[in-house]
Amino acid sequence: MKRQLKMIAIAILVMVFVYYLSQFKTPDESVLLDEYLEQETKEVDEIVPEEIQEPIYYLVDVKGQVTQPGVYEVESTLRIHEVIRLAGGFLETANVEAMNLAQKIKDEMVIYVPHLDDEIPTDVEQTWSETNETNSKVSLNDATEAELQTLPGIGPSKAAAIVNYREESGSFQSIDELVNVSGIGEKTLEKLREYIEL
Structure with a gap:
């Protein structure tokens, strides 16, 4: 009987010891988890935001009946009427009706603004507003x-x-x-x- 009581006592002590050890480790594990989460949060906060894409620039040559003809470096998203505005606008002698002002620009494009006395070809858009990249x-x-x-x-x-x-x-x-x-x-x-x- 005494032997059985000793065995039970030993078993209880082992269980108490194991329980004590598990309780002792838990705070350390909790601290490690907190440190890990804090580090992850810090790294997320330090992530550099995605760079904004730089605009693309084209060189266009503005000629003819504008206030300030010349070569302009402009954003690729501009239309012809916006480039003309940058060149100071039309002269009074400009034949505005001969141009497609809504056309998108291209790199190395020549924008020629014709004079009112110039003979305008039938194909206005291709002849007067583009470079000579057409077949003609x-x-x-x-x-x-x-x-x-x-x-x-x-x-x-x-x-x-x-x-x-x-x-x-x-x-x-x-x-x-x-x-x-x-x-x-x-x-x-x-x-x-x-x-x-x-």
């Missing part, structure tokens, strides 16, 4: 000064020089002959090749 090319022998100015790198003075050369020397016999025009060199010619024809 500018004819060296037939183009007006206004049409020549839609070519990249050709301003009023070079357009006039091309027309003067044509009047004095006759029609161009080859595209390479363009280097004989004052102010036009080999580099300019290479830039123009894909946009011109005889």
